[in-house]
Amino acid sequence: MERYTRFLLKHxxxxxxxxxxxxxxxxxxxxxxxxxxxxxxxxxxEAASTRAIEVMEEEYSQAVPNMRVLVYDVSIPExxxxxxxxxxxxxxxxxxxLDDAVNIYEPLEMAPQKTIDEWYKDGNALFSxxxxxxxxxxxxxxxxEIIGDENCMxxxxxxxxxxxxxxxxxxxxxxxxxxxxxxLILLITTNSWFxxxxxxxxxxxxxxxxxxxxxxxxTVSFVTNAAGPxxxxxxxxxxxxxxxxxxxxxxxxxxxxxxxxxxxxxxxVGSILSSGLTTVTGFLALVFMAFQIGPDLGWAMxxxxxxxxxxxxxxxxxxxxxxxxxxxRTRHRPFVPGFGGxxxxxxxxxxxxxxxxxxxxxxxxxxxxxxxxxxGGSEVYTSEAxxxxxxxxxxxxxxxxxxxxVLMVPRGDLEKESAMNAELLELDYVTSVIxxxxxxxxxxxxxxxxxxxxxxxxxxxxxxxxxxxxTEERETGWDDKVNAVRNIGEKxxxxxxxxxxxxxxxxxxxxxITQDNLKVNLLAVGFVICILLVNFKSLSLPxxxxxxxxxxxxxxLGLPYFSGTSLFYIGYLIISTVQLGATIDYAILFxxxxxxxxxxxxxxxxxxxxxxACTLSILTSSxxxxxxxxxxxxxxxxxxxxxxxxxxxxxxxxxxxxxIFVLPSLLILFDGLIRKTTLRADFYGTGKQNTGPTGxxxxxxxxxxxxxxxxxxxxxxxxxxxxxxxADYL
Numbered sequence: 001m002e003r004y005t006r007f008l009l010k011h012x013x014x015x016x017x018x019x020x021x022x023x024x025x026x027x028x029x030x031x032x033x034x035x036x037x038x039x040x041x042x043x044x045x046e047a048a049s050t051r052a053i054e055v056m057e058e059e060y061s062q063a064v065p066n067m068r069v070l071v072y073d074v075s076i077p078e079x080x081x082x083x084x085x086x087x088x089x090x091x092x093x094x095x096x097x098l099d100d101a102v103n104i105y106e107p108l109e110m111a112p113q114k115t116i117d118e119w120y121k122d123g124n125a126l127f128s129x130x131x132x133x134x135x136x137x138x139x140x141x142x143x144x145e146i147i148g149d150e151n152c153m154x155x156x157x158x159x160x161x162x163x164x165x166x167x168x169x170x171x172x173x174x175x176x177x178x179x180x181x182x183x184l185i186l187l188i189t190t191n192s193w194f195x196x197x198x199x200x201x202x203x204x205x206x207x208x209x210x211x212x213x214x215x216x217x218x219t220v221s222f223v224t225n226a227a228g229p230x231x232x233x234x235x236x237x238x239x240x241x242x243x244x245x246x247x248x249x250x251x252x253x254x255x256x257x258x259x260x261x262x263x264x265x266x267x268x269v270g271s272i273l274s275s276g277l278t279t280v281t282g283f284l285a286l287v288f289m290a291f292q293i294g295p296d297l298g299w300a301m302x303x304x305x306x307x308x309x310x311x312x313x314x315x316x317x318x319x320x321x322x323x324x325x326x327x328x329r330t331r332h333r334p335f336v337p338g339f340g341g342x343x344x345x346x347x348x349x350x351x352x353x354x355x356x357x358x359x360x361x362x363x364x365x366x367x368x369x370x371x372x373x374x375x376g377g378s379e380v381y382t383s384e385a386x387x388x389x390x391x392x393x394x395x396x397x398x399x400x401x402x403x404x405x406v407l408m409v410p411r412g413d414l415e416k417e418s419a420m421n422a423e424l425l426e427l428d429y430v431t432s433v434i435x436x437x438x439x440x441x442x443x444x445x446x447x448x449x450x451x452x453x454x455x456x457x458x459x460x461x462x463x464x465x466x467x468x469x470x471t472e473e474r475e476t477g478w479d480d481k482v483n484a485v486r487n488i489g490e491k492x493x494x495x496x497x498x499x500x501x502x503x504x505x506x507x508x509x510x511x512x513i514t515q516d517n518l519k520v521n522l523l524a525v526g527f528v529i530c531i532l533l534v535n536f537k538s539l540s541l542p543x544x545x546x547x548x549x550x551x552x553x554x555x556x557l558g559l560p561y562f563s564g565t566s567l568f569y570i571g572y573l574i575i576s577t578v579q580l581g582a583t584i585d586y587a588i589l590f591x592x593x594x595x596x597x598x599x600x601x602x603x604x605x606x607x608x609x610x611x612x613a614c615t616l617s618i619l620t621s622s623x624x625x626x627x628x629x630x631x632x633x634x635x636x637x638x639x640x641x642x643x644x645x646x647x648x649x650x651x652x653x654x655x656x657x658x659x660i661f662v663l664p665s666l667l668i669l670f671d672g673l674i675r676k677t678t679l680r681a682d683f684y685g686t687g688k689q690n691t692g693p694t695g696x697x698x699x700x701x702x703x704x705x706x707x708x709x710x711x712x713x714x715x716x717x718x719x720x721x722x723x724x725x726x727a728d729y730l
Contacts, residue, residue, distance in 0.1 A: 001269055005262045005317060012318035019315040023205045026212020033211070034219035037163035038156070039377040039570075040505035042221065042292035044512060049505040052498035056408060059459035062094040064501050065404040065466070067129040067139075067155035070395050071147055076104060079125035085146050086127060091139030094130040094456060096466065101432050118402070118431040118468055126399050128468070131157040137164070152391035156502055159381050162388045163222060166637045171226050174635045178230060178628050182237065185627070189620045190241075191248070193330035198319060199240045206311040207232050210304040221296045223570070226641050227632060228300055231648070234628035235279055235582045236308035238621050239272045240316050247320060257324050261317050269313065271592075274535055275585045276309045281527035282581015286574065288523055289516040291509065293570060336616055343611035346661055347604065354665040357658070361551045364558030371561050373569040375513060376506030378403075378473045380568075380639050401472040402431070405501030407485065408462040409493045417463055420492045424467060427488075429481050432468040462498070473506055474566070482507045513569050517576075524577040525550070528584055535588070536595075538678035540670060545587040546580075548663050552654035553579050556647060571644040575651060582625060582648075583655035586618045590659055594667050599682045603671040606684075607664040615660060622656035625649070 008015060036042075043050045056063060071082050079097065086095045098104055098119035102111035119126055131139040140161045143153055179200065186196035207229050214220050220228075246268045250260035283305070286298030320327070346353075381388045395402075407424075409417065418437040424430050425438075436457045457464050467485060471478045482503050489497040525546055532542035553576055560567050593614050597606035629652060632645025667674070675681045 001266045002262050005265045006258075008314060008317055009258050009261060009321050012322055015314060015318040016322065019205050019209075019311065023208040023212075026209045029212035029215050030208070033214045033217070033225075035164065035167075035222055035225045036219050037160045037167070037222045037377075039293075039509060040502070042296070043505060043508055044290045044292065047505075047508040047512065049500050049508045052406075052408070052500035052504070055462075055498045056406065056464075056500055059408070059462050060456070060464065062130050062456055063133070064406050065094070065096065065128040065130045065155075066133075066157040066502075067131050067143070067153060068395055068402065069127040069129055069143060069147060070152040070391075070398065071125045071127070072151055073123055074125050075123070076120065079120065079127075082125065082146070083127060086129060086143060089139060089142035089146060091132045091135030091142065092129060093132055096128040096130075096434060097125065100434050101438070112425070115432050118399070121399060124398060126395065126402075128404055128466075129155075129157075133157075133160075137161050152394045154388060154392040154395050156377070158388055158391075159377065162381060162386065163638060166386070167222055167226050167641070170636045170638070170641070171229070174226075174230060174631055177631050177635065178233065181627050181631070182233065182624050185620065185623050186237075186241075188335045189616060191331055191334055192327050193332060194323070194327050195244055195330075198244065198316065198323065198327075199237060201319065202240045202311050202316045203233055203237055203308060205315060206236065206304070206308040209311075210300070210307045213303065213307075214300055217296070217300070220300060221293045222638065223293055223574070223641065223644070224297045224300045226636065226638070227644060228297070228304060230628050230632050230645075231301060231578070231582075232304040232308060234625040234648075236276070236305055236312075237624055238585065239276065239308060239312040241617075241620070242272060242275075243268050243312055243316055244320060251324075257321055261321055265313065265317060272309065272312060274531065275588065276305050278528055278531050278584050278588070279581045280305045281531060282524050282577045282584075285520050285524035285527060285577045285581075289513075289520055289573075291512045291516055291570070294516065294520065294574070297574065339612050339615040342615060343608045346611055346664060347608050350661070350665040350668070353661045354669075357551070357662050361554060365554040367558035367561035368554055371557070371572070372566045373572065374473055374566055375510040375569050376473055376502065377640075378502065378506065379566075381637070386637055401470055401475065403469045403472060403501065403503045405467050405469060405482070405485065405499070405504055407465040407467060407489050408498040408500075409465070409489060410496050411458060411461060411463045416492055420488060421465065423488050423491075424465065424485065427481075427484060429470045430467055430485070431470050434466040436463055469503065471503070473503070478503065479507050479510060510569070513573060517573055520573060521576050524580050528580060532584075532588070536591070536678065537680070538674065540673050540677040541591060544666050544670060544674075545584065545591060545663075548587055548658050548666065549580055549584050549655055551662075552583070552651065552658045556651045556654050559650070568640045568643055571640055571647060574644060575647040578648065579651040579655065583622070583652060583659075586621065586655055586659040587663060589618060590614050590663055591667065594664075598671075599684060601684050603668050603683075607668055611660065611664060618656060618659060622652045625652035626656075 040049070040053075045051075053063070069086065071079065074082065076098075080099065083095050083097050083099075086092055098116065101115050101119060102108070108116055129143070136157045140153070140158055147153065183196050183200060186199055187193065190196060210232060211229065214224070243264055246264035247261050250263045250267075251257065253260075255263060280302045283298045283301040286294040287302075289295060289298075381392070384390050384393060409420070414437065417435065421433055421435050421437040424433050434457075469481060469485070471481045486497070486499050486504075489499060529542045529546055532545060533539070536542065556575065556579065557567075557572060590610060594606055594610045597609045597613075600606075601609070626649045629645045629647070629649030633642050633647075633649060634645075636642040636645060671683070675683050
């Protein structure tokens with residue numbers, strides 16, 4: 001490692017140029033990466049709704065309706081004129097209205113009132129529009145021009161266009177807030193005005209390279225595109241802090257700059273890599289999800305952490321040696337006081353805090369399993385702060401809930417089609433059915449039906465039924481209603497039916513994502529435990545550390561139940577692995593330093609000294625992640641991203657609280673078990689001490705005092721506190 005670092009420093013100018021050039025190229029390439037905002041596109045290929053959409057694309061030129069357009073105060077002839085104009089809009093494939101559901105040239109009193117009210121109510125017309133997914137942006141603009149701002153439009157096609165526009169703006173706002181706030185935190189918690197700039201440049205380079213190399217995926221999900229840079233910045237900032245802290249410590253011991261950096265890389269590489277590895281494994285667990293947003297985020301974020309590690313271990317040493325004189329000139333006194341008094345408070349209150357945690361955690365664990373969830377994208381843009389949210393509410397208030405689905409059955413038996421059509425209309429939540437049997441009738445031969453009408457209902461192999469369901473995902477029992485329609489189709493045609501639509505895809509999403517939950521969580525926990533087993537060479541410590549972070553996750557996910565907040569299940573699932581991977585480092589750092597102090601003093605004193613030494617570093621790390629997540633939650637108009645940010649921010653706080661206030665009690669309580677189940681444990685007072693800490697390549701290990709012989713040396717501790725401001729960094 002020393003030879004590697006010397007080679008790196010010898011060619012530091014070339015290294016800096018290489019990384020800056022790579023970042024510049026990747027910044028350009030990042031603009032070529034496509035972003036997908038549709039949940040349904042990430043269903044596994046074997047999902048029934050995915051297969052149905054593929055069949056429909058082969059059989060029909062029109063897809064499932066994906067836009068609702070409301071035009072106020074129009075007569076029936078005027079509504080028909082609007083329909084004709086909408087049909088000619090760029091990207092619009094099909095427009096359905098009342099005349100497709102009933103014969104408007106007969107007295108409307110003869111038609112079912114609920115069908116009429118689905119399309120025409122109080123002089124207001126509601127159109128069902130099918131938009132080409134490849135031309136959604138053009139279609140939305142064209143429809144808006146036709147109907148004007150005073151009328152309304154909503155639906156999946158509008159949501160996709162708004163998501164693309166608003167998310168890009170949101171990401172810019174988020175980064176403009178996150179970067180200076182994190183910079184401020186680092187300025188307060190470090191001893192140089194310039195060091196935080198190095199941290200931000202190093203991770204910024206890694207973020208740009210990661211965003212550009214996402215081009216290998218072609219397209220990424222909106223979750224990866226928006227949350228990825230914020231997560232990468234917040235999660236991997238610690239690596240650069242830890243390396244520069246070691247560099248500063250070695251220089252204060254009298255080493256020259258290059259020698260100090262060589263020693264710093266050697267001392268910190270193990271802890272940095274192990275910290276990065278725990279985070280990577282948390283994200284890699286997402287790769288095993290059947291719902292493909294999981295692999296999308298998992299691969300991209302694993303790659304992001306790898307690039308952050310490369311940037312910290314290659315680019316930062318070269319940059320720091322080039323600018324270390326500027327670091328020296330911008331030194332300032334520490335702004336944060338010591339944590340001696342805080343450590344004494346925690347030690348005195350540790351037993352009540354542990355009892356409180358034991359009482360609270362099981363309740364929150366039960367609560368998190370009772371949450372209500374959204375599984376699809378129908379509730380992503382319901383905020384009335386946006387025009388889409390206001391339009392959606394206006395349509396819902398006037399016409400109620402309405403979701404189109406398509407049922408395709410084998411063509412050829414008109415009597416069976418008519419019978420099924422009648423049974424579908426008997427369902428009180430089916431407000432409209434557009435089909436050959438309903439719109440044309442059995443008595444009219446297909447040769448006499450206009451070709452455009454015939455082609456929208458009949459294909460070479462299928463007869464298509466377009467149903468409007470008076471239900472939505474926020475309603476209890478929506479999935480039962482979706483399945484009831486499926487069951488009627490299967491009653492007449494068995495497994496030969498094809499069934500598609502937003503609610504149908506959402507029902508498949510529900511099945512897929514809930515099946516992913518247990519698998520992904522077990523994998524994430526298993527990966528982390530395996531890494532901790534290697535790090536600490538202990539059977540008990542991995543279980544204790546993982547339990548502490550898992551408890552913080554259970555609390556985080558249980559709180560929405562008591563506040564009555566419905567969660568997006570994808571956020572619920574992702575946060576379980578992200579919080580574990582991102583905050584387990586807090587527990588690793590704390591435990592590693594506890595083992596270090598435990599080799600020199602009794603367990604209570606070791607826990608107190610660990611609190612004094614580690615609180616600032618863990619606080620800094622959690623503050624960065626908390627503020628990054630909170631800003632994502634506050635700024636994002638996409639409710640999935642907003643909720644994910646809120647969960648990340650709150651999760652970082654909870655992980656900090658449990659590591660600082662509960663983990664010391666557990667380490668003291670299970671001190672004997674830890675000693676017996678840890679390989680070559682050298683605890684003070686057992687006759688085996690004085691050889692330094694045993695386990696862990698985690699943060700805090702590998703430093704100069706990690707190998708100190710002899711009992712605890714107060715003078716050496718004071719020297720370290722003077723060098724570090726009383727704390728190590730992750």
